[in-house]
Amino acid sequence: MATAPLLVLPGDTIDPSLIPTHRKQPLRLGPGLRHIPPSEIVPTVAGQLVVDPKKNSMWVEYNGGRYIPSTHDLVIGQVHRSAADLYYVNLSPYTANAALPHLAFEGATKKTRPQLLPGALIYARVTLANRHMDPELECVSSTTGKAEGLGPLTGGMAFDVSLGLARRLLMARNREEGRVEVLELLGAEGLAFETAVGRNGRVWVGSESTKTIVLVGRALKETDEGDLTVEQQRKLVKRLVKQLR
Secondary structure: OOOOOEEEOOOOOOOHHHOOOOOOOOOEEOOOEEEEOOOEEEEOOOEEEEEEOOOOEEEEEOOOOOOOOOOOOEEEEEEEEEOOOEEEEEOOOOOOOEEEEOOOEOOOOOOOOOOOOOOOEEEEEEEEEEOOEEEEEEEOOOOOOOOOOOEEEOOOEEEEOOHHHHHHHHOOOOOOOOOOOHHHHHHHOOOOOEEEEEOOOEEEEEOOOHHHHHHHHHHHHHHHHHOOOHHHHHHHHHHHHHHHO
16 A cells, blocks of 8 residues: 655655555656666656555655656647658647657557548556656556557547546555545446546546547646545536436
């Protein structure tokens, strides 16, 4: 279970006792942290330090306006253009286009690879991210060779949300602080839809009903802009579903 988050500022010294250690898993640094060799880890933004010993990972929770790619991030990108052997994918207005190889899809060959047009949406994982090179993406697990939910997103709509809400939607459900249950509450009301959440502040919603897609997007927006508690989210869902019916 994740430990309680602590407030940190850029350049602070992190107590070594807070850094998780795992005999089998390497330490994973998420957004807001930087490794300074040989062993120093410093925050690059102000926010709450979150440590998850189970996953041997740590990151800083903040609600900054610009997305900075980090390795292993799940992101929703939009194809900008195609080159000889890769797609250039836009992750945010402030980020250089990421490179997505044509063969970075499950079972892809030169003949069977997805044919993605400019504007197409994809759900991908960041495989390379540093200040000196453009980000790189994949839509397949490098260990299993399976898509594992990644790949082109067909139909539906993508909604922009804050980076903070995106991270909270991706958090383990057993974390009590900052819980976001609006999607589960909508599903409990009988609405049929699917979602994909990107750490770059995009949420894709798919459904056979356009009204459902719009309602889910509206619920996410209002939850985000109002920083609603779980009880407020419950009231919001009841109101929106009543209007739909």
